[in-house]
Amino acid sequence: MAVAREIIASFQSNPSATKVKTAFLATEDASMVKAFRDAFGAEVQITNGGPLTRDLSQVLNTKKEEYDAIILCNVLDDWNLIKRRHHLGDLLKNVLTALKKSGTLVIREDMSRHPITTIPDLTKFFDVFVAQDSEGNGLTFDFYTTKQVEDSLYSKQDHLDLYWILTRAPEIVVYEEKLATFRDFLDKTQYTEDNVRSYEWIFGENFISPGGLDENRKFLQRYGTIKPGAKMLDIGVGIGGGARQAAKEFGLHVLGVDLSTNMIVHAFERNQRDQDCRVKYQISDILVYDFPENEFDYVFSRDAIHHIPDQDLLFAKIYTKGSKLMSDDIKPSKLLKPGGQIVISRYSKGYGKLSPKFLDYVSRRHYNLHNLEEFEGFAKKAGFVNIKMENITPRFKEILLEEREYTIKNKNDFVGRFSEELYNHHLEGWEDKLGYIAEDNHNWHLIYAEKPKSK
Numbered sequence: 358m359a360v361a362r363e364i365i366a367s368f369q370s371n372p373s374a375t376k377v378k379t380a381f382l383a384t385e386d387a388s389m390v391k392a393f394r395d396a397f398g399a400e401v402q403i404t405n406g407g408p409l410t411r412d413l414s415q416v417l418n419t420k421k422e423e424y425d426a427i428i429l430c431n432v433l434d435d436w437n438l439i440k441r442r443h444h445l446g447d448l449l450k451n452v453l454t455a456l457k458k459s460g461t462l463v464i465r466e467d468m469s470r471h472p473i474t475t476i477p478d479l480t481k482f483f484d485v486f487v488a489q490d491s492e493g494n495g496l497t498f499d500f501y502t503t504k505q506v507e508d509s510l511y512s513k514q515d516h517l518d519l520y521w522i523l524t525r526a527p528e529i530v531v532y533e534e535k536l537a538t539f540r541d542f543l544d545k546t547q548y549t550e551d552n553v554r555s556y557e558w559i560f561g562e563n564f565i566s567p568g569g570l571d572e573n574r575k576f577l578q579r580y581g582t583i584k585p586g587a588k589m590l591d592i593g594v595g596i597g598g599g600a601r602q603a604a605k606e607f608g609l610h611v612l613g614v615d616l617s618t619n620m621i622v623h624a625f626e627r628n629q630r631d632q633d634c635r636v637k638y639q640i641s642d643i644l645v646y647d648f649p650e651n652e653f654d655y656v657f658s659r660d661a662i663h664h665i666p667d668q669d670l671l672f673a674k675i676y677t678k679g680s681k682l683m684s685d686d687i688k689p690s691k692l693l694k695p696g697g698q699i700v701i702s703r704y705s706k707g708y709g710k711l712s713p714k715f716l717d718y719v720s721r722r723h724y725n726l727h728n729l730e731e732f733e734g735f736a737k738k739a740g741f742v743n744i745k746m747e748n749i750t751p752r753f754k755e756i757l758l759e760e761r762e763y764t765i766k767n768k769n770d771f772v773g774r775f776s777e778e779l780y781n782h783h784l785e786g787w788e789d790k791l792g793y794i795a796e797d798n799h800n801w802h803l804i805y806a807e808k809p810k811s812k
């Protein structure tokens with residue numbers, strides 16, 4: 358039962374999780390109990406919570422800070438908790454109470470049996486869940502990831518057998534008023550369901566970035582000779598266009614990571630439809646998830662990293678790895694393999710005087726924009742070599758003009774699918790961006806760079 362090993366490896370990769378000595382496992386499948394026992398090894402004491410005759414909430418209700426890990430394996434559906442959110446909330450509250458501080462909750466469910474929208478619904482529910490213990494202390498989770506069970510993907514072509522990993526947060530931290538987390542911010546502001554679908558209508562099938570498929574191909578070609586079968590990480594993969602193209606046209610095996618569940622749900626759905634095992638997706642913050650060492654030959658990102666607050670940390674993470682990123686004692690050899698290459702495009706700023714309107718746009722979207730030299734500086738500081746920077750803003754302008762024309766020409770179709778209000782909103786946005794480019798405020802930049810081969 359490889360799945361138990363796979364799940365354990367994922368949650369043990371989390372540097373903020375406690376080491377597991379005691380675990381509670383709820384499953385109706387007896388073979389799973391054995392699989393987890395074997396995978397954890399004899400040093401972990403496992404309480405077998407199933408098959409249960411009583412309500413799981415009641416079982417956990419009596420426990421306080423007892424477990425390092427609680428694993429709920431295909432039980433939410435069996436106990437009809439997916440639709441009954443109130444009962445699911447009761448269970449999560451008892452889980453939080455029963456977990457030690459920084460303990461891990463894993464929820465595995467085969468989502469192929471549910472409407473696809475259940476995936477973002479559940480992810481949002483888990484991510485912003487808050488409860489109080491009996492003393493009135495706030496309890497919540499830190500979201501770590503939602504991943505596809507690879508065992509099911511390869512052996513059953515089931516791309517929707519998923520698991521969520523959350524840890525009990527040390528304290529409740531709110532991202533900003535009415536927005537609990539950064540994920541919540543992305544899904545409720547720029548990447549609402551309507552925005553995702555209508556952006557795709559403008560940018561082209563599977564893409565939420567300027568120029569869609571054809572422009573993206575040019576970016577992938579920047580790698581030069583691509584080795585089919587090699588591994589790529591796509592940071593901020595969105596609805597999956599870049600990852601799918603890298604697999605289909607270049608034979609790469611791609612992991613697409615994105616924090617927006619409104620985005621990734623489309624990627625998951627198309628993955629299940631197309632049955633392409635070369636592409637996998639996960640919901641994670643790229644700065645939070647700790648990837649295995651020497652995992653990727655290529656790192657790719659299309660117009661996503663301007664969302665990321667700490668660029669030094671990001672580049673150090675691509676080059677090195679994980680938790681104590683910038684400390685001196687870390688040897689640079691991790692996420693990207695030695696000899697690995699990166700191609701990253703991003704929204705940036707130019708050298709014109711930044712207008713109040715542009716600054717307001719940047720601040721509303723929480724973008725972190727830098728100029729070309731600064732962008733190059735992050736890569737240099739991390740240790741990259743053979744760096745090639747390109748200011749592709751002139752092409753950005755051409756694409757914006759083409760997309761604006763296409764949208765105006767096909768207004769009836771757009772309005773029929775979405776609304777007049779959204780049509781006006783997007784057209785105004787495109788108009789504004791053309792203005793920001795004219796003032797050399799908004800730029801579009803591309804970097805190619807290599808990590809030196811190890812000696």
Ligand SMILES: C[S@@+](CC[C@H](N)C(=O)[O-])C[C@H]1O[C@@H](n2cnc3c(N)ncnc32)[C@H](O)[C@@H]1O
Pocket residue numbers: 543548563564565566592593594595596597598599614615616617620641642643644658659660661662664665
């Ligand atoms: C403009 S979209 C681009 C999507 C995709 N690359 C494409 O070309 O269609 C930017 C994406 O970056 C994602 N993103 C932003 N911050 C992120 C983070 N910290 N970790 C992972 N993804 C992130 C957003 O959720 C969004 O899907």
